[in-house]
Amino acid sequence: MPVTRKDDPGFPFHVAGGAFGGGKRHFVAGLGAEMSEPPLAEPPLLRASGSRRRKLWEVPHKFHCPVIGACFGCDELRALMSKVMHFPHDTSDFTLHTTAVGACEERGRLAELLHKALEKRYQLTLKQFAAFKTNHELRAAWQRALVEGSRVPAALWAVWTHPACDTRLEQEVYGDIHMLQHQVGSGTRADLRVLQGLQSGNADLRRQLQQAQADVEALRQEQAAVQQGLRQQLSEIQAELAAREAWGMGLQRELAALQAELPDLAERRMLAQQRDFAREQVTQLRARIDEQAAELTRLRDYASFAEESLAALSGGDEAAAPPLPAADLGGKCVLCVGGRSRTVHSYREVVEQSGGRFMHHDGGIEESFHRIDSVLAAADIVICQAGCISHNAYWRVKDICKRSGKPCMFVKTGGVSSFEKVVDAAGRAQALEV
Numbered sequence: 001m002p003v004t005r006k007d008d009p010g011f012p013f014h015v016a017g018g019a020f021g022g023g024k025r026h027f028v029a030g031l032g033a034e035m036s037e038p039p040l041a042e043p044p045l046l047r048a049s050g051s052r053r054r055k056l057w058e059v060p061h062k063f064h065c066p067v068i069g070a071c072f073g074c075d076e077l078r079a080l081m082s083k084v085m086h087f088p089h090d091t092s093d094f095t096l097h098t099t100a101v102g103a104c105e106e107r108g109r110l111a112e113l114l115h116k117a118l119e120k121r122y123q124l125t126l127k128q129f130a131a132f133k134t135n136h137e138l139r140a141a142w143q144r145a146l147v148e149g150s151r152v153p154a155a156l157w158a159v160w161t162h163p164a165c166d167t168r169l170e171q172e173v174y175g176d177i178h179m180l181q182h183q184v185g186s187g188t189r190a191d192l193r194v195l196q197g198l199q200s201g202n203a204d205l206r207r208q209l210q211q212a213q214a215d216v217e218a219l220r221q222e223q224a225a226v227q228q229g230l231r232q233q234l235s236e237i238q239a240e241l242a243a244r245e246a247w248g249m250g251l252q253r254e255l256a257a258l259q260a261e262l263p264d265l266a267e268r269r270m271l272a273q274q275r276d277f278a279r280e281q282v283t284q285l286r287a288r289i290d291e292q293a294a295e296l297t298r299l300r301d302y303a304s305f306a307e308e309s310l311a312a313l314s315g316g317d318e319a320a321a322p323p324l325p326a327a328d329l330g331g332k333c334v335l336c337v338g339g340r341s342r343t344v345h346s347y348r349e350v351v352e353q354s355g356g357r358f359m360h361h362d363g364g365i366e367e368s369f370h371r372i373d374s375v376l377a378a379a380d381i382v383i384c385q386a387g388c389i390s391h392n393a394y395w396r397v398k399d400i401c402k403r404s405g406k407p408c409m410f411v412k413t414g415g416v417s418s419f420e421k422v423v424d425a426a427g428r429a430q431a432l433e434v
Contacts, residue, residue: 055115056114067160074096078093132164146176295391328354329355330355335383336351384408
């Protein structure tokens with residue numbers, strides 16, 4: 001166990017197997033020989049001549065504590081020290097740290113081991129810092145390492161062992177690393193508080209997770225029961241489907257037997273299709289025949305009306321007929337149904353020159369078919385251009401004139417001369433009536 005001297009003027013700090021006080025240091029047997037009493041003043045700085053880098057034990061002793069603390073983790077330091085000395089298993093990390101710091105003051109097995117570990121670990125950074133030749137370049141490199149924050153231990157070791165590092169730069173680096181350790185300690189305390197809050201929140205989340213897992217397990221069991229029921233239904237459906245497939249196969253066999261008994265079944269089906277097609281064609285032909293018969297009837301009626309009109313205009317025997325008076329419509333309204341659009345103006349002149357009033361309807365080609373009733377009601381004489389109107393208009397004009405008793409004359413062509421003859425005949429007939 002550590003040994004301390006009560007008559008030491010300084011407060012002792014413990015090391016593995018001994019203690020450091022304000023004066024002499026003592027070790028127990030087994031951890032190394034007793035070291036000589038250090039001088040009262042700080043030993044002079046050992047600097048390498050030329051460009052040689054300093055060893056760990058050549059660095060000022062007050063810098064050993066930051067180097068050991070920043071460059072080695074507690075577990076790593078414990079493993080390295082176990083190679084060169086024996087110490088109890090429950091030795092604290094602080095005791096191991098102070099022991100390593102004390103051993104670095106002079107060259108020894110532990111100091112050499114720690115030095116080799118630092119050289120191997122930071123060899124890339126050491127090569128980079130070897131390119132710096134002046135104190136100014138070394139200081140700038142250290143400041144960049146502080147800003148980056150990730151290479152501080154490597155830069156610390158590279159600067160303090162560099163040949164260009166003077167006493168002033170050593171003190172600056174020492175101050176920077178000292179304040180950085182304070183900041184890290186403050187941050188660690190804040191992180192501990194945050195960690196405690198996170199642990200509390202983690203406990204709540206664990207409880208919520210357990211509850212969620214219980215809910216999920218219950219849901220899983222429920223889904224398993226549903227799936228079991230669905231599997232049972234699927235089995236029943238598959239059994240029913242198999243039964244129906246067997247029944248369908250039986251029907252197919254019966255159908256095959258019936259087809260064997262009726263070898264001409266395919267021919268009969270083809271004949272039935274041909275029969276249905278022939279019936280459809282017959283229906284279409286009958287419809288066309290009906291349409292042609294209706295057209296023939298219309299043409300016959302038109303011919304009959306044309307003959308009647310000619311007979312009325314001729315007046316029978318011309319030799320015995322009295323002389324015809326001049327054509328005068330006497331202000332009658334003449335309606336022209338149909339005709340060519342470009343001759344309508346000429347039709348109007350013929351009617352007005354004969355003393356009548358002119359009206360026109362195109363027979364449903366462009367004008368509304370339903371308007372024909374109103375214009376027929378307002379007309380006194382109707383002239384129908386039979387070849388220039390629709391079938392519906394033709395039958396409509398004929399029907400209304402027959403029912404109302406209005407004179408209706410049919411013109412086969414749409415010429416102005418034919419129209420003029422019909423108007424002249426209508427005017428002479430009007431004069432005879434007067």
